[in-house]
Amino acid sequence: MAPGRPFAHLTVGPAATPVDLWCEDAVAGMARRLAPGSVDVVVTSPPYNRNVPYGAYADDRPRDDYLGWTRTVGAAVARVLAPRGSFFLNVGGAPSDPWLPYDVAREAGRPFRLQNVIHWVKSIAIGRAAAGRAAALDRDLAVGHYRPLVSDRYVHGALEYVFHFTHRGDVPLDRLAIGVPYQDPTNVARWAGARGGLRCRGNTWFLPYPTIRFARRDRPHPASFPPELPEWCLRLHGVGRLRRALDPFVGIGASAVAAARLGVPFVGFDVDPAYLATSVERLTKEFGPDRTGPGTVVEDGGGTATAPRRRAAASPRARTARSTT
Numbered sequence: 324m325a326p327g328r329p330f331a332h333l334t335v336g337p338a339a340t341p342v343d344l345w346c347e348d349a350v351a352g353m354a355r356r357l358a359p360g361s362v363d364v365v366v367t368s369p370p371y372n373r374n375v376p377y378g379a380y381a382d383d384r385p386r387d388d389y390l391g392w393t394r395t396v397g398a399a400v401a402r403v404l405a406p407r408g409s410f411f412l413n414v415g416g417a418p419s420d421p422w423l424p425y426d427v428a429r430e431a432g433r434p435f436r437l438q439n440v441i442h443w444v445k446s447i448a449i450g451r452a453a454a455g456r457a458a459a460l461d462r463d464l465a466v467g468h469y470r471p472l473v474s475d476r477y478v479h480g481a482l483e484y485v486f487h488f489t490h491r492g493d494v495p496l497d498r499l500a501i502g503v504p505y506q507d508p509t510n511v512a513r514w515a516g517a518r519g520g521l522r523c524r525g526n527t528w529f530l531p532y533p534t535i536r537f538a539r540r541d542r543p544h545p546a547s548f549p550p551e552l553p554e555w556c557l558r559l560h561g562v563g564r565l566r567r568a569l570d571p572f573v574g575i576g577a578s579a580v581a582a583a584r585l586g587v588p589f590v591g592f593d594v595d596p597a598y599l600a601t602s603v604e605r606l607t608k609e610f611g612p613d614r615t616g617p618g619t620v621v622e623d624g625g626g627t628a629t630a631p632r633r634r635a636a637a638s639p640r641a642r643t644a645r646s647t648t
């Protein structure tokens with residue numbers, strides 16, 4: 324077992340939850356740092372190969388090369404995921420490349436059964452009449468993060484996917500942990516599963532980005548997700564049986580924040596030290612500086628390191644990232 328030192332080892336929150344962040348290639352890191360079956364939930368969003376201007380990673384591989392790599396990632400996740408674990412894979416497409424999320428899911432998901440597909444809805448329009456009287460709307464509603472798209476062919480992209488993979492497709496979930504209240508109380512009595520007047524949220528999750536004033540300061544990453552997305556995934560899996568959560572592409576630490584909020588020990592990898600530094604800042608800001616400690620030596624599980632593809636320079640083709648407001 325080769326020794327290693329994480330970029331940061333923190334203990335945060337009232338439960339002194341351990342958070343380990345590694346500046347390391349995800350596939351090599353999982354092989355080195357994590358024992359087989361040692362993670363209960365993996366929640367992650369890998370690079371989408373859409374030429375997003377990340378700091379240290381070049382997001383522009385040939386398609387086949389990229390998809391082959393996502394297959395490697397899926398195999399690495401399958402090794403570390405516990406038999407009754409959940410792998411939540413967030414992938415978005417582009418209006419001009421609608422197959423992308425499905426292609427990634429097919430490759431990364433090869434070792435697994437696809438148990439659920441969740442639609443992360445970032446913006447939505449709801450007509451007053453369609454909402455019904457109980458909603459008491461006085462006008463049509465258009466809410467969430469709207470990124471205008473100038474096109475006569477494509478509609479603007481308002482959703483991303485969260486593919487929920489498990490080893491055998493039979494992992495019980497705590498659906499009401501993220502349940503929503505019944506609008507019509509008469510339904511509560513009718514459905515035996517209703518707990519405290521809640522019903523299952525289903526496979527459409529409306530989660531807008533919080534409004535920010537300065538992207539560079541408030542969200543210094545071109546493709547982050549809000550902490551509520553991984554938090555809902557962890558809760559849906561069932562927090563009570565979570566020994567450890569993992570995000571192999573942790574970015575600026577949304578999933579680390581989510582795990583820490585729930586008191587779930589967490590490990591994350593990213594190749595970009597600047598993003599990891601932001602993760603540490605973010606955790607410290609939310610949970611306080613007192614409990615942060617220096618890096619600790621962690622045992623490693625063997626494996627071969629592979630160098631991540633480094634970004635050469637800002638590409639002139641770089642597009643606006645998918646999640647900046």
Ligand SMILES: C[S@@+](CC[C@H](N)C(=O)[O-])C[C@H]1O[C@@H](n2cnc3c(N)ncnc32)[C@H](O)[C@@H]1O
Nearest residue numbers: 348349370380547548572573574575577593594
């Ligand atoms: C879609 S972003 C994840 C963002 C994260 N969910 C957040 O909310 O901040 C993908 C991340 O993967 C990182 N990355 C790219 N290649 C990697 C690799 N081989 N190993 C680990 N991290 C990598 C990038 O630096 C980037 O931060």
